[in-house]
Amino acid sequence: MTEVSIWSEPPASLTLATGEVHVWRLELDQPESVLAEFRATLEADELVRAGRFHFAKHRKQFVAGRGGLRYVLARYLEVKPEELRFSYGAYGKPALVNEELRFNMSHSHGVALLAVSRDRELGVDVEHVRADFANEDVARRFFSRVEVAAFNALEKEEQVAGFFRCWTRKEAYIKAIGRGLSEPLHAFDVTLAPGEPAALLRAERGDASRWAMFNIDVADDYAGALAAEAPVSTIHLWQMIERQRRGI
Numbered sequence: 001m002t003e004v005s006i007w008s009e010p011p012a013s014l015t016l017a018t019g020e021v022h023v024w025r026l027e028l029d030q031p032e033s034v035l036a037e038f039r040a041t042l043e044a045d046e047l048v049r050a051g052r053f054h055f056a057k058h059r060k061q062f063v064a065g066r067g068g069l070r071y072v073l074a075r076y077l078e079v080k081p082e083e084l085r086f087s088y089g090a091y092g093k094p095a096l097v098n099e100e101l102r103f104n105m106s107h108s109h110g111v112a113l114l115a116v117s118r119d120r121e122l123g124v125d126v127e128h129v130r131a132d133f134a135n136e137d138v139a140r141r142f143f144s145r146v147e148v149a150a151f152n153a154l155e156k157e158e159q160v161a162g163f164f165r166c167w168t169r170k171e172a173y174i175k176a177i178g179r180g181l182s183e184p185l186h187a188f189d190v191t192l193a194p195g196e197p198a199a200l201l202r203a204e205r206g207d208a209s210r211w212a213m214f215n216i217d218v219a220d221d222y223a224g225a226l227a228a229e230a231p232v233s234t235i236h237l238w239q240m241i242e243r244q245r246r247g248i
Helices: 032-039 044-051 056-077 136-142 145-153 156-176
Strands: 020-027 086-088 094-096 102-108 111-117 122-128 188-190 200-203 211-215 222-229 234-239
Touching (some): 020 056, 020 222, 032 056, 044 056, 056 102, 102 156, 111 222, 122 156, 145 156, 145 188, 156 188, 156 200, 156 211, 200 211
Parallel strands (some): 020 234, 102 122
Antiparallel strands (some): 020 111, 102 111, 122 222, 188 200
16 A cells, blocks of 8 residues: 655655655745755746746746656756756656656646656646536546546535546646547546545556556645556655745
């Protein structure tokens, strides 16, 4: 059985054992002092991407996300954040150049999750829970027949939570396999009922047993999920705090 920790501050020295996954929670609304440090670590193309956002809030959150990503990965590799270089797969999944460290990131409504592993492909997703979005029409558009039937079988008061359990698990899986939305969402089934373990039940592409799934308890009004190559021995949950509070 996989051991999952509670959210806590990370240790000064970060190591990843075989089969271990670390998940980081980052707040994207950071003070200007932190954003200035993060901007200094970004490459030109990242700054261009930040500038494409229409609203200043979203530009700042992009900088916080990319800067936070660089800061965390650099701690594992013991390099400077600005030294990291990224490549992108055919469907946009990012990877580190000339490094074995695996990672995946997701953000929603001012919160980001970053999953890191030494030896496991993985995908992570976080979503801000919106009751108005969690309905049968949307489920029929994006879920498989098995998932729609499971959603409709839930009590009304359970449907919003069940919808977002399904949504985040599906997103985490397609990110883990590196195909993004090119993978039809109805082509695989995940669990969604309360009390039912998170799991990939069926996959048209490969063996479903290759993947382990986990709920990530992010915060009130958020849903989160992790998909990683099995077996996963331990999941550590780290909270990234403001850098100036640590004197970094």
